[in-house]
Amino acid sequence: MARRKKGRKVHGWLILDKSYDVGSTEAVSRMRWFAEAQKAGHAGTLDPLATGILPIAFGEATKTVPFVQEGLKTYRFTARWGLRTSTDDREGEVTEESAKRPSREEIEAVLPRFEGEIEQVPPQFSAVLVDGERAYDLARDGEKVELKPRIVDIEELRLVEQPDEDHAVFEAVVGKGTYVRALVRDIAEALGTVAHVSALRRTRVGPFGEEQAVTMEEVTGQPDELRLTPEHRDHERFDGFLVPVGEALADYPKEKVAGFEADRLRSGQGIVLIPPRAKALRAGEAGELDVVLAEDDQGEVALCRLDGLTLQPTKVFVH
Known part of the structure; x- marks a missing residue:
């Protein structure tokens, strides 16, 4: 006799606006717990230090996850010129410095090199498998590994603004497997300087955008810092935020x-x-x-x- 699964049969997509310093797996676990859902998964990992769109699939929506993952993703991110870090973002230690600060004209002149299908070497701190181990685990152990370049697709890349000489804000529409941290690293190298990602937000994943997104606080009706208990669960409230399964296949x-x-x-x-x-x-x-x-x-x-x-x-x- 088949063992009955625990939890509710919940079907649909929750388009979560993930907050800073929350991992993708943690976000999925929290929402699955709150919904008491039998099954859940997400379409595209988002780093803890990044914010923005994390589509979470529940129940039958998990069958459409691969189609969302294959879709284009849009990112808005800030490059911090003059400092290279071990992780290519602000979490890592500074490993190199440069006095070079590129002008708007210099930046816009090199951007066409990074559009279309390009070769990209993933960051040392990435989820790429090396002999069965994640590159970020090896990097944390102090090992430097030679990661192979891969072909990635960058549909659009533009400079949005330069708040000051140390920072530049970009927007990019990219295909599966593209690392924004590697993109900033390589743009800086082309400009004769170094840089890291100081802020990163994902604004679209496939058919899902910010206009559909909700925060954890909106979903639960409780402040993020509050430790939730089973008494806080509100199934009717949660289900009201779900997007139909078929919207994952809008295209x-x-x-x-x-x-x-x-x-x-x-x-x-x-x-x-x-x-x-x-x-x-x-x-x-x-x-x-x-x-x-x-x-x-x-x-x-x-x-x-x-x-x-x-x-x-x-x-x-x-x-």
Whole structure:
């Protein structure tokens, strides 16, 4: 007999505006505890010293996490010129100094070098695996490892402002696997100086942005510094902040299905679409469609693949 999972069946996305000095895993644990949810996960780690968008998936929304992780991310960050640190952010020890302070013209002249597909070496303090161990664990033990460069995609990069000669604020839209700390390190090197990230905020992850985000304090109705007890839990309040599962796939094709079609998809069977439906779904794209969200009047039914005229389920949603 299968063991019954503890907790509530909670389904949907919580778009958390993570506060400073809280780790991603800790944030997910807190929200899962508050909601008494059976299952939760997040779409993209955010450093404890960073703030901003941390999308947390509950229940059936965890099936859509990979699609959010593959989406573009937008960051607003501040470079502190003249000081290199061991971690490439303000948490580390200063390892090098430079008197060079770049002008706006100099900065804007080098930025095009860092747009598009570029090679980037991850920071020493990163989650990259080296012989089965995390690079940041090796770095904390004093080991210096040679991390291999990887190709990352930087869609947009712009200088926002220069509050003073020591600081410059940037905004970047980047693909999966891009390290902002490495980006600042490399921009500084191109400018003949050194730098580290002194502030970092993520303002968008895939389809989720700041306009949907809520803080822990807003979710719980209690100050962050208060130690929460089970008496503070408010399921109705929490559920009111959830975003529907399907919003994670806002950029993917959707197909409205009838009740009998939904039943077939939920049972793992494909449905055959008439040619006009299939053509409209493809919207000009030829061949197979790898990701289609099938929906009925109640919500998400299944993630599907359209092969010819057949809509075949690959993941089924159970609410």
